[in-house]
Amino acid sequence: MQRTFDEINARIKAGTAVVITAEEAVELVRKEGAAAAAAKVDVVTTATFGPMCSSGAVLNFGHSDPPIRMESITLNDVEAYGGLAAVDTYIGATAESRSQGLEYGGAHVICDLVAGRPVRLKARGKGTDCYPRQEIETDITLADLNEAYLFNPRNCYQNYAAATNTSGRLLQTYMGALLPGMGNVNFSTAGELSPLLKDPFLRTIGLGTRIFIGGAVGYISWTGTQFNTNTERDENGIPKTPGATLTLIGNLKDMRPEYLAPAVFNGYGTSLNVGVGIPIPVLDEALMTDLGRGNDALFTNIVDYSVQGRKRPVIKRVSYAELRSGTVEINGKTVKTAPITSLLKAREIAQELKTRIASGDFLLQAPIEAFPQGNAVKPLEIKGGGQ
Amino acid sequence: MQTKILMRFGPDTVNHPAVYDLIKKYDLHLNILKASINYNMKGELLMDVDGESDRIADAMKFLESLGIQADFVLKSIRIDEDKCVHCGICTSVCSSRALYLNDTARLCFEQNRCVGCNLCIRACPSRAVSA
Numbered sequence: 001m002q003r004t005f006d007e008i009n010a011r012i013k014a015g016t017a018v019v020i021t022a023e024e025a026v027e028l029v030r031k032e033g034a035a036a037a038a039a040k041v042d043v044v045t046t047a048t049f050g051p052m053c054s055s056g057a058v059l060n061f062g063h064s065d066p067p068i069r070m071e072s073i074t075l076n077d078v079e080a081y082g083g084l085a086a087v088d089t090y091i092g093a094t095a096e097s098r099s100q101g102l103e104y105g106g107a108h109v110i111c112d113l114v115a116g117r118p119v120r121l122k123a124r125g126k127g128t129d130c131y132p133r134q135e136i137e138t139d140i141t142l143a144d145l146n147e148a149y150l151f152n153p154r155n156c157y158q159n160y161a162a163a164t165n166t167s168g169r170l171l172q173t174y175m176g177a178l179l180p181g182m183g184n185v186n187f188s189t190a191g192e193l194s195p196l197l198k199d200p201f202l203r204t205i206g207l208g209t210r211i212f213i214g215g216a217v218g219y220i221s222w223t224g225t226q227f228n229t230n231t232e233r234d235e236n237g238i239p240k241t242p243g244a245t246l247t248l249i250g251n252l253k254d255m256r257p258e259y260l261a262p263a264v265f266n267g268y269g270t271s272l273n274v275g276v277g278i279p280i281p282v283l284d285e286a287l288m289t290d291l292g293r294g295n296d297a298l299f300t301n302i303v304d305y306s307v308q309g310r311k312r313p314v315i316k317r318v319s320y321a322e323l324r325s326g327t328v329e330i331n332g333k334t335v336k337t338a339p340i341t342s343l344l345k346a347r348e349i350a351q352e353l354k355t356r357i358a359s360g361d362f363l364l365q366a367p368i369e370a371f372p373q374g375n376a377v378k379p380l381e382i383k384g385g386g387q
Numbered sequence: 388m389q390t391k392i393l394m395r396f397g398p399d400t401v402n403h404p405a406v407y408d409l410i411k412k413y414d415l416h417l418n419i420l421k422a423s424i425n426y427n428m429k430g431e432l433l434m435d436v437d438g439e440s441d442r443i444a445d446a447m448k449f450l451e452s453l454g455i456q457a458d459f460v461l462k463s464i465r466i467d468e469d470k471c472v473h474c475g476i477c478t479s480v481c482s483s484r485a486l487y488l489n490d491t492a493r494l495c496f497e498q499n500r501c502v503g504c505n506l507c508i509r510a511c512p513s514r515a516v517s518a
Binding site for chain 2: 049050051169176261266337345
């Protein structure tokens with residue numbers, strides 16, 4: 001059985017495409033096998049909703065009269081980048097407010113804009129013949145902006161490691177509070193719904209793939225940073241350690257607050273919960289086998305965050321079914337597990353994307369270019385007498 | 388009257404058998420909900436307390452005279468449904484399992500299991516939990 005993107009899109013346009021979520025695909029493959037499931041189903045929707053720190057938004061404010069070239073910029077007292085031309089900026093999710101610290105950051109600014117709330121813009125420039133104004137202070141809303149798009153350099157990590165803490169002190173991390181003496185295990189990846197676990201070799205996910213992001217239609221615009229397709233893989237081809245990542249783009253003006261939310265991690269900082277859905281076309285039975293792999297057949301490592309180095313030791317390899325069950329056994333000790341990403345929201349996204357595709361208003365885009373295999377991640381070595 | 392009291396001990400008071408005094412001298416019925424002591428010899432004790440209200444008031448003064456910080460835990464937590472994204476991270480610090488994800492992955496709160504430790508308030512990245 002073979003299908004092409006074009007054939008699937010023709011069926012979507014005709015309203016005859018069969019679309020199911022990744023959880024439904026797991027169930028179907030378990031009952032009927034991959035061959036029968038592949039024959040029945042055209043598209044499987046995957047989704048995730050969780051904190052993705054490497055996120056932010058590009059904004060264009062429009063020109064005031066007289067105009068200013070903004071060199072230092074704050075939005076609700078959060079610094080935005082002032083090194084672009086005139087009235088463009090990039091606001092990163094993890095930038096923290098000068099007055100409120102980590103309780104309000106770039107993620108909050110982005111979400112305030114999406115919610116339609118006014119945001120205070122303050123900017124300075126040196127003043128030039130072409131941009132004479134030196135200071136500006138005003139309220140802006142999302143509707144006032146010329147362009148506003150989310151541009152996230154690293155989202156959707158393929159198989160992020162779970163975290164625990166073997167030390168005697170509480171650790172406050174982007175994986176949440178890690179209690180001393182291996183008091184808990186927190187995990188991030190959405191398991192059987194997670195996009196990059198369901199197409200592990202990125203056969204259908206590449207440059208230009210149309211996706212759901214924050215409630216809007218968006219695109220994969222590049223590999224993510226720290227893109228790693230050189231990881232060791234298990235017998236099913238799933239990377240054993242964090243693998244591929246994606247750069248995502250989408251129009252902020254079409255996004256909705258229920259799929260984009262700020263997050264604050266004590267002792268760490270601000271992050272942005274991003275809701276992402278990626279449709280995977282069932283091109284053949286092999287892909288359906290990948291799509292049908294359940295939490296019991298998907299594994300990740302629990303790593304020890306108390307080791308403050310680049311390489312953290314692996315404590316145990318566990319399945320997502322174990323992580324989802326609420327407890328895992330480590331060296332005879334029962335340890336509580338908790339997700340830091342929302343399965344409820346991921347399910348809502350997978351369902352909404354399924355509905356949109358089935359109703360014909362979301363077509364699949366075949367990758368314009370495939371992402372490279374065998375791409376390794378380089379560390380930062382300290383050179384030139386630095387420290 | 389019935390109430391909840393959170394006692395905090397420093398290194399100089401951690402060896403005093405304060406619970407014994409509360410029972411013997413003030414006739415209080417105590418149910419210990421949570422007890423901990425860390426490597427800095429600082430301890431915390433959360434208890435359900437049942438007794439005559441004037442005896443409880445006297446007991447609080449007594450604890451203060453010993454240098455033990457004792458506070459009533461008055462309210463339970465509240466969850467702002469508009470802010471909660473049901474990630475479940477709060478469940479990792481909830482030792483009494485008052486907070487849990489149900490079979491549909493929705494966050495649920497069982498008030499009668501809550502021991503009032505309030506760890507979930509700071510743990511919630513959405514700032515959806517308040518006292």
